[in-house]
Amino acid sequence: MAKYLYKLGRWVVNHNKKVIGGTLGILIITAIVALSMGPDFSDEMSIPDTESAEAGKIMEREFQASNEPALGTINLVLKAPKGQTLESSEVKDAINKTIDKIKEDKSVVSIATPAELGNYNETKQIGYAIVTYDVPAAKVTEKSKEIILESIEGARNDGVQTELAGTVAFSELEIGGITEVIGVVIAYAILALTFASFLAAGMPIITAVIGLGIGILTILVGTNYFDIPSFALALAAMLGLAVGIDYALFIMSRFRQELAKGYSVQEAIAIANGTAGSAVVFAGITVIIALLGLGVAEIPFLTMMGISAAVCVLCAILIAVIFVPAILAVFGHKIGPSRKNKFLARLTSKRNNKESNKWGSFVTKRPWTVTILGILLLVVVSIPFFHMQLGLPDNGTKSDETTERRAYDLLSEAYGPGYHSSLVVLAEADENEEIQARINKVIEELGDLPNVKSVSPPIPGKSGNVFMISITPNTGPNDIETNELVHSIRELSDKNNEQVELYVTGATAVNIDISEKLNDAVPLFASLIVGFAFVLLVLVFRSILVPLKAVLGFLLSLLATLGFVVFVIQDGNFNSLFGFPTASPILAFLPVIVIGILFGLAMDYEVFLVSRMREEFTHSKDAHKAILAGIKESGGVVTAAGLIMIAVFTGFMLAPDPIIKSMGFALTFGIIFDAFVVRMAIVPAVMTLMGKAAWYLPNWLDKILPNIDVEGTSIQKEIDESMAINKKKNSLRMKEEQVSE
Known part of the structure; x- marks a missing residue:
């Protein structure tokens, strides 16, 4: 490996302008393609071959009218001022003004008020309205979101606490914010301390950003062909930036050491690429293999996270052993030997x-x-x-500065923590005259299970032998008791296997299955x-x-x-x-x-x-x-x-x-x-x-x-032999010159 990287380093030095131009050209072309296609992330986190996934298929077959994705919805969670209720005239007027303003958005299909839905809590101080759009949640425009945010300010000014929940996200995942910039600034300060040179300190960051840019843009293009979750981009950016800086640091440090030994810039670059570059390639490949190894879990979204991060690490390796030597060929004489x-x-x-x-x-x-x-x-x-207890984040884990977290807390206050951990149970029975009696017996058994707050009446599906039952636990989605309830329902199904088979799904059950599969x-x-x-x-x-x-x-x-x-x-x-x-x-x-x-x-x-x-x-x-x-x-x-x-x-x-x-x-x-x-x-x-x-x-x-x-032992031998031969030639040449004189 060392010999090939040593030769690559020499070639890059001799063609440094072509390498720099080609790398920047790849970055520009990738950016154009990515921007023209646009990102298309998938936040589907279900796992195939789990009970909740199987239940989801049955639910789609029995209860979903079409294969079209569900329309986007926003829940306006409302809390009346102290001493009033949502039925107070002043509060109702404030809510109606807000709803009328939201209706001005032509993409809104319908708005159901708390009074129409009958979802007041016991004190009638908290309830929620549902805004439905004519497009799926991911397609709701920023303009529509702005209308919602502007509209609820009026209700808030009138003393009605109004927060947002539902399928439309308002606290989006962002990459490249001020916090990430702070990390890069600190990294620059560390590099400046290490190299005692502002120019040298900036080079690893610049080269890492170029490699990261190519990697991130490649992932954005890939979202149009693969189901890549949005948070995979954060992991890829985090890892790609860190290893990109480190790999450039390793090669530059070795380059400066070789310059200090008396080698020329060209030879020092080649030696650094052959020695430190070999370690970079080896170390980078181990990172890539580890990331690709995430596929062992056979969880689609986790596999795509590993592949996405591996793409950025691969770009960091290629930039380190190709682009960094080219940059050193241009600026190397200005940054070493080290001070x-x-x-x-x-x-x-x-x-x-x-x-x-x-x-x-x-x-x-x-x-x-x-x-x-x-x-x-x-x-x-x-x-x-x-x-350790595993789970998945929800609005309850977000900062209380976000409207989703405040809405989560209001709903918990109104209906209890179990509101957020609702379970969907599908009861499937063989068709015969006693099917309704057996379903009623199952509902009674479900209601007797520990930690069950309420059980809804069964809703029949298209086939007539599948019924959907909603269960509300007493505890939240990440509580151990909720996990135990899911297992209790499945155990109940095993006991009644000959009569009625029970499937548990819903967001909480899916999260539990994902956590257990990952564990x-x-x-x-x-x-x-x-x-x-x-x-x-x-x-x-x-x-x-x-x-x-x-x-x-x-x-x-x-x-x-x-x-x-x-x-x-x-x-x-x-x-x-x-x-x-x-x-x-x-x-x-x-x-x-x-x-x-x-x-x-x-x-x-x-x-x-x-x-x-x-x-x-x-x-x-x-x-x-x-x-x-x-x-x-x-x-x-x-x-x-x-x-x-x-x-x-x-x-x-x-x-x-x-x-x-x-x-x-x-x-x-x-x-x-x-x-x-x-x-x-x-x-x-x-x-x-x-x-x-x-x-x-x-x-x-x-x-x-x-x-x-x-370690590059083989190339060091070649270099030593080459230097010995050159010394002999120089000494012979000097002797010949002395004789001729």
């Missing part, structure tokens, strides 16, 4: 020998202390993981990832203990990450500090996402840190010296890369959307635990304890394993 920043110089100041720095000396002199404290910290943080997929996915990591690292490092240490460290950082996520998000500790409006279950697909992404990033840091140790051990056979050299040469870069990741992910953590916020939060602390506690502390400490045994590999295994030259 030392005073802070960085103190951080990496040398002590007794040239191979050491302060942190390396500290860790290798106290390996037992560092190992025990590091492992103890991660184990303690991991404890909350063992009571079941976590052990299999984690096992595949750990096994894959071990085999891959054995190939790279040609060792047994180093890969074993790496995967055990990954498991520790993973458990600590999920434990801390549960501690904050689910248990509600410090949730206001991190901007979470309320305690809530963990996002159902978050553990799988964290496993995939954290694995890839952990392998990034492992490869960049330990490959330098192996390179030194190969030459010196001194295990202690190899550890110090790895920390000295790669530790600073890994530290900077980890801080950049944290900065980018923190920017997404500050976003208002609960899905983006929880992903950003988990990945932020995942990097803190893995990069700084595991890779920069536990790894060198454990390797110090293992000594030369860390690099042991049986001879028979060494012979059959392919040689993956991540």
Whole structure:
């Protein structure tokens, strides 16, 4: 791999203008295509082959008049001022004015008032009107939304609290807001500190943004052909930006090191591409494989999330090994060799020998202390993981600054938390004279189940032997009791299988099935990832203990990450500090996402840190010296890369959307635990304890394993031989010139 990337680097240097122009051309063409087609996201989150999905098919067949999507609706949730009701004359006048104004929108088909719907709560202080449009929810225009927002202001000014719920979204998921910009600004400051150059600091960000732009635009085009959820774009943007900056940082850092050794700009670029570029490609491929591995769960929306993020990572790799060398060919002479920043110089100041720095000396002199404290910290943080509860976000998890959250709270106040967790039960029976009696018996049994607030009368379907029954629980959609009720209904179906078969569906049942399916997929996915990591690292490092240490460290950082996520998000500790409006279950697909992404990033840091140790051990056979050299040469870069990741992910953590916020939060602390506690502390400490045994590999295994030259040893030999030949030629030429004189 190193030889090919070395040759690619030389070719790019010689054709740098064509490469830069071609890359920008691809970006422009992709943008034109994406803008002309427009995005078409799908937020369908059902899972095939689950009971709720099967029930959904029966419901569509029996009760849906056509295959056309349902029309968009907005619920105007209304609360009368204190001391009044929705039937008070002043309140009714305010509501009627609002409704009359909304009717001016020609796309509104109908408006049903609370009085017509009869949905007042017991005190008649809260109710809701339903606005129906002539198009599906996704097609409702921004102009129609503006009319709604302007109309309800009149009711609010008259003292009637008016909030919005329904299928039409008002708090849209946004990418590229001010919080993400803050993350990029912090990343720039870290790069400026690392390179001690504003020009050099800007280059990784610019190249990463170009790669991210191509990736995001490609995903937008793909939404027209595949069912890609909107939040997949957030994950792809988050990951693509972070790895894009990191990969450019790794190559630029190696380029500056080679310049410092006396190589020309052209040769330094080629060497950096062959060495650091090899590590970038290898690390990036592991991230891509981990993301594609999300398909193991056989959940369509999760698979598309993995593919979307993998597209952005692939773009980041290609930009790093093709576009970055071209940029270095143009500006390389202006950014290196490195100028030392005073802070960085103190951080990496040398002590007794040239191979050491302060942190390396500290860790290798106290390996037992560092190992025990590091492992103890991660184990303690991991404890909350063992009571993790999965769920999916709803309006109740949004910020109370959004109208959807306020509407959610009003509806809970009016009708109880079970209003939001309504279950749809389909009762299917064989056609005979006793069918109605059996259905009545089932309704009676359903009403006797624990946690049932009410059971609606059965509605017959087209065939006459399928009946739809609505059940309202006493608890909310993410409560354990609601989950248990769904299972109780299904168990009741098993008991009465010969008479009536019951299917449970509805948004709450679908969410429960998704959470359970994802929960079941976590052990299999984690096992595949750990096994894959071990085999891959054995190939790279040609060792047994180093890969074993790496995967055990990954498991520790993973458990600590999920434990801390549960501690904050689910248990509600410090949730206001991190901007979470309320305690809530963990996002159902978050553990799988964290496993995939954290694995890839952990392998990034492992490869960049330990490959330098192996390179030194190969030459010196001194295990202690190899550890110090790895920390000295790669530790600073890994530290900077980890801080950049944290900065980018923190920017997404500050976003208002609960899905983006929880992903950003988990990945932020995942990097803190893995990069700084595991890779920069536990790894060198454990390797110090293992000594030369860390690099042991049986001879028979060494012979059959392919040689993956991540460190670029092969090209260094070629370079050394080439330099020796050039020196001889130069010396002979000088002698000839002296003789001729």
